[in-house]
Amino acid sequence: MGSFEYYKPESVAEAMALMEGSGGKGVYISGGTDVMVLIRQRKLSPGCLISLRNVRDLDYVDTSSGLAVGSAVTHNAIAKNDLIQKRYTALSDAASKVGSLQIRNVATMGGNICNAAPSADTACPLLVLDASVVIAGKSGERAVPIDEFFLGPNKVALGPGEIVKGFAMPAFSEKTGSAYIKHTRRQAMDLPMLGVAARVTIRIDGNEIGCRDALCTIDNISNVLKRFEDEKLVCEDARIALGVVAPRPMRAKKAETALKGKVISEGLFEEIGEIAASECQPRDSIRGEAWYRRDMVRVLTKRAILRAVDRVIRPDDTIWPERLW
Amino acid sequence: MKKEITFTLNNEKINIEADPKWTLLYVLREVLEMTGTKEGCGYGECGACTVIIDGQAVNSCLYPVMEAEGRSIVTIEGLMAKNGELDPIQKAFVDEGAVQCGFCIPGMIMSAKALLDRKPKPTDEEIKESIEGNLCRCTGYVKIIDAIKSVGGGR
Numbered sequence: 001m002g003s004f005e006y007y008k009p010e011s012v013a014e015a016m017a018l019m020e021g022s023g024g025k026g027v028y029i030s031g032g033t034d035v036m037v038l039i040r041q042r043k044l045s046p047g048c049l050i051s052l053r054n055v056r057d058l059d060y061v062d063t064s065s066g067l068a069v070g071s072a073v074t075h076n077a078i079a080k081n082d083l084i085q086k087r088y089t090a091l092s093d094a095a096s097k098v099g100s101l102q103i104r105n106v107a108t109m110g111g112n113i114c115n116a117a118p119s120a121d122t123a124c125p126l127l128v129l130d131a132s133v134v135i136a137g138k139s140g141e142r143a144v145p146i147d148e149f150f151l152g153p154n155k156v157a158l159g160p161g162e163i164v165k166g167f168a169m170p171a172f173s174e175k176t177g178s179a180y181i182k183h184t185r186r187q188a189m190d191l192p193m194l195g196v197a198a199r200v201t202i203r204i205d206g207n208e209i210g211c212r213d214a215l216c217t218i219d220n221i222s223n224v225l226k227r228f229e230d231e232k233l234v235c236e237d238a239r240i241a242l243g244v245v246a247p248r249p250m251r252a253k254k255a256e257t258a259l260k261g262k263v264i265s266e267g268l269f270e271e272i273g274e275i276a277a278s279e280c281q282p283r284d285s286i287r288g289e290a291w292y293r294r295d296m297v298r299v300l301t302k303r304a305i306l307r308a309v310d311r312v313i314r315p316d317d318t319i320w321p322e323r324l325w
Numbered sequence: 326m327k328k329e330i331t332f333t334l335n336n337e338k339i340n341i342e343a344d345p346k347w348t349l350l351y352v353l354r355e356v357l358e359m360t361g362t363k364e365g366c367g368y369g370e371c372g373a374c375t376v377i378i379d380g381q382a383v384n385s386c387l388y389p390v391m392e393a394e395g396r397s398i399v400t401i402e403g404l405m406a407k408n409g410e411l412d413p414i415q416k417a418f419v420d421e422g423a424v425q426c427g428f429c430i431p432g433m434i435m436s437a438k439a440l441l442d443r444k445p446k447p448t449d450e451e452i453k454e455s456i457e458g459n460l461c462r463c464t465g466y467v468k469i470i471d472a473i474k475s476v477g478g479g480r
Contacts, residue, residue, distance in 0.1 A: 003326050003344065003345070003346055004345060004346055005326070005345055006328075006345035006346075006389060006391040008391065008392075008394075029389070032387055032388065032389055032392075033369055033384075033387050036348065036369075036386075036387040036388075036389065037368050037369065037387065039346075040367055040368065049345070049389070051389070051391070051392065053392060076381075099369070099458065100369075100372065100457045100458020100459075101382060101436070101454060101455055101457060101458055102369070102372055102375055102382050102383055102384045102436070102458040103369055103384065103458060105381040105382060105383055106383055106384075106387070106388070187457070188457035188458065189370060189457065189458060189460075
C-alpha cells in the first residue's frame with residue numbers, strides 16, 4: 001500500500017479545490033467504511049484522501065419544508081430522527097438496518113448512495129420518497145432526480161470532482177405512509193438479497209375512517225383491512241422501488257400505475273406483487289437465486305405496501321408490533 | 326509524510342507522529358502498544374476492534390487515524406480503575422461466565438459501555454442492537470447479553 005496524504009477541508013469549495021489539485025488521483029472519503037476496506041483489499045490506491053467528515057455544509061437535517069438531509073449525516077442520525085421516523089419511515093427503516101451499530105455511527109448516506117451498489121439500502125427509500133440529489137460542482141449547484149442519478153453498478157451521474165451535498169424530499173401529509181423491507185439471512189451485518197420499498201398516499205372517500213376502535217388492536221393488518229371493505233380507501237399515489245434485482249436500484253413503474261386510483265384491498269396488493277415480480281430482472285448470485293428473488297419480490301412488495309398502508313391507518317407504533325410480520 | 330496529531334486517549338492527552346495511511350487500530354496496537362483492542366477481520370465485520378469515540382462505538386480498523394485529531398477515545402484499557410479494580414461491566418462478564426476464548430470480549434465490552442453510558446437500563450432489544458456488530462464464535466451470546474443486563478440491575 002503506497003503512502004498518501006490525508007486532507008481535512010472544512011468547506012465544499014475547499015474540498016473541490018483539493019480534488020482539482022490532486023490531478024485526478026484524489027478520492028473523497030466520508031465515513032470511510034467502504035473506502036478503507038477497498039484500500040485494505042488493494043482495490044483502491046488513492047493519491048490522497050479528501051475527508052468530507054469535517055465539512056459543516058454537508059451535515060444538516062432541515063425539516064422546514066419537506067426534508068433535506070446532508071450527505072454527511074450518519075445512518076444512525078437518520079434512523080434516530082423523529083420526523084424521519086414519522087413521515088419518511090421507509091428511510092429510517094433502511095438506515096436502521098445498514099451494517100451494524102458501529103458502522104452506522106460513522107457511515108453516511110451520501111457514501112451509501114454514491115457507491116451506487118445495487119444493494120444500497122437507502123437507495124430504495126429515496127426512490128419512493130421522490131428525492132432529488134443536490135450536487136455541488138465547479139459551476140454551482142444542480143439537482144438531479146434520484147432515479148436519474150443511478151447509472152449502473154457503482155456508477156452515478158457525478159462529474160469529476162463533484163460532491164453530493166445532500167438529498168431533498170417533498171413534504172408528505174399524514175395520509176402518506178412508507179416502508180422498506182430488507183430481506184437478509186441474518187438480522188445484522190448482512191447485505192440484502194432483496195430490498196423493497198413502498199409509499200402510498202391514501203384518500204378516504206366519504207366519511208373519515210369510521211371504526212376507530214377497530215384500529216386499537218394488535219391484529220394483523222390483513223384482518224384490519226377486511227373491516228374497511230365497505231369504506232372506500234383509495235390509493236391516490238404510489239411508489240414501489242426494488243433493490244438488488246437489477247443492475248441499479250429500480251422503480252417498479254408498471255406496478256405503481258396498476259396501484260394508483262384503486263380501492264385498497266389485500267387482493268389488489270397480491271396482483272401488484274405479481275406485476276412487480278414480472279418487471280424485475282434478478283440474477284443468480286451467492287446470496288440468492290433468481291427464481292427465489294423473483295418470488296420474494298412478489299411476497300415482499302405486497303408486505304411493504306401493507307405495512308405502508310398500516311402506517312397511515314394505524315399511525316401509533318405501539319399497536320404495531322414487529323413480530324406480526 | 327508523517328504528521329503530528331493530538332487526541333485524548335483514556336482521559337490522557339496523547340501526541341503522536343502518524344502516517345496518514347494508518348488506521349486508529351494500527352496506532353493503538355503497533356505504535357502505542359495497547360493490545361487490548363483486537364484485530365479480527367480488518368473489514369468492519371467482526372467488531373473485535375470496537376472503541377468508543379466521542380461516546381459512540383466505532384470500528385477502529387476502519388477509522389483513519391487522522392480523523393482522531395481532537396477527539397476523545399476510550400479503549401478497553403481505559404475501563405479498569407488505577408488501583409486495578411475492574412469496571413462493573415468487566416466484573417459482570419466475569420461473574421456471568423460470558424468469556425470463553427476472550428478474543429471478542431474487549432469489543433463486546435466497549436459496545437456495551439457505549440450503550441450503558443447512554444442508557445443505564447437497556448431493554449433486551451437495545452442490548453442486542455448494541456452488540457449486533459460484534460461476532461463471538463464461542464458462547465452464543467446468551468451469557469454476554471445476561472452480563473450486560475446484570476450491569477443495569479435487571480436480571
